[in-house]
Amino acid sequence: MKKIYISLFIILCITLLIIIYKVSQKIDEKNHLAVYDNINKVLNFHIHEEEKLALSIALSSSKNDAVKEALVNEDEDKAYAILQDSISYLTQFIESKNLYSQILTKDLFVLARSWDQLYSGMPLEYFREDLYEVITTYKPKVEIEVGRLLSIKATSPIIYEEDVLGMFEIVVLLDTIVEQLRRLNIELLPIMNTVYLDKAYLMELNEAVQKEYVLVNKNYNIKSLEILNKLSSNEFIELKNDNFLIKDGYYISSYPMKNSKNKELGKFVVMIGYADINELWNLQNSFIKNIIDMSSTKEDIYNYVKYKDKNLFMNIDKGYIANIKDLVDQNDLVEFEEVAFHKLSNLSKEELINFILQKPKLKNIRGDIK
Template identity: 30%
Template sequence: MNLADRLIGKIDKIVFIFTVVVLFLSFYFVYTLKQSYAQKETVQSLDNALFLTRNLLEEDQQHALSLSLLLSQDKTFLEAFYKNDRKKAFDIISQKIESLQKLQGYSFEVQVHDKNLHTYLRSWDYSVKNIPLASFRKGLVLVKERKKPLVSIEVGKRLNIKAISPIMKNGSFEGSIEVIENFGHLRKTLAEHGYALLILLDKKYLNIATTLQHHPVVFHQFVLVNDSYDKHSFQSLKHSNLKNLQSYGYFTQDRHAFAYFSIKNFTNQNLGYFVAVFENSTPLILKTHDEVSTEETNNSGVIIQ
């Protein structure tokens, strides 16, 4: 092989190597851009999930509060209540619930309390009455003291939205009426937007939330509140490390992305977490975030937590 042939061979080899390097860098650049775009899209979807879940939860709380205020001022109910006609009051409440549920599509229950904060009636069980509640229902005590309505998420036998309005007569506290809503409407609405909702309660409240004692446990610390849930999302959540969850944040596991925020009651205690989930194929490590949660009071004096 002469010098010219050897030179051409070297040039061809250099061109080949250069071409391979350029192609590799091009593919890597395209792949990086694609991954970057996918990650930005995932973060945007997580932001949307967080924003949507919080807004829908606030709407559900406001809805419960509106119903509570409405029922606490219903003339036919108040007439029966002041006459201590439990049967008539129960029938009126039952009719109102049936009518409002058909009209608005929300599922809710109602409990009425007397001036001593004892159970006056429950919409789901007429036989229950005269149970003292003040020792473990601090929200009722607060409503009686302030004579102002309160809406919050509370732990009872279940975890619910509870909106309590005082029953007032000539400036005097005569009792209160409580609207109790579960999170079925919230789960349904999120599902329509492509998100599953998993609700976690800290296990330390299981001595109160007795109906949840046999629900699935997550990460040895939380119990799943949902009666129904997306099994694939739940399995991914079970494999996640939830040790360092903060006030809110994002994380991914397997093929799912999670946006979460803490559940606070009206005394600002952390009860657990709302977790919105969607399928995601982009591997992504996301840091958690932290924020200060404070009690908010609007101009009408209604406490919203």
């Protein structure tokens, strides 16, 4: 009888261990999926921020009378001087050093570009068929696109006497986004499919990735590249399907890199040390401070708090409380009000009066870039 009890106890223990193991696996899978989604949000945020900056510069520059005059007179030297001055000025006030500009004619020839003076008159028709869209629609565009390099390209038509005279284009290398994510302990490896090398011929000598891709950026991490190239064929196929895997102590995930026509140009491969995954939420907390501001929508705010177990509104500066009050989702209202009460109750009478008087002024500066 005693043996029966011992056997039953052993069976029960084994069953419990199996259940605990399976539950733990499900929890890990859920956490890994949440990390995958959060990385995607951070990546897209930085891409969109760079696109907005590039487009705003291209739009304002295309209105410049000096640019129009240089284009009308086909004055390459003047156009180059304008680009040099503008880029030199811009880089004093923006973080990115991977920003370039060029003025193009309506026939897709280079009038001038900021990074050298050698290729004025160079035809771009073969590399940049996408530019015809700007000419025919009279509308600006911004996207990740293949040219002689794969980069973010923001292009605005230069209108003269109600006709498209040419285009002003801002080019942002993806190295910029790599640098930004690296500060969050996220290593980004943007890779382009080799089928585009016939156009992007300046990337022919870039580092190869699994024979099917080439690395886009120059500021890559050598160790990350080695890990990526050591993946087996099956592992890389799994990764290519916009998935994630754990390898050599790293969480590795992949996201599609597409242009505005939804055509896949390559992949964004992301690597994070597995030991840093648990800290990703804390990194998200720092990140959320930057995205929850006067331009945030209700959807923006809800998407960034709905997966969290703690009150992330604690990270919001008290100056933004009045601005996002009406944007908070009903599901998060209790947590928001708890934080608002805590932060505002600590204000002095004078500070509270200043806060109330400041509220309408903050609301008035919301708006879209025209």
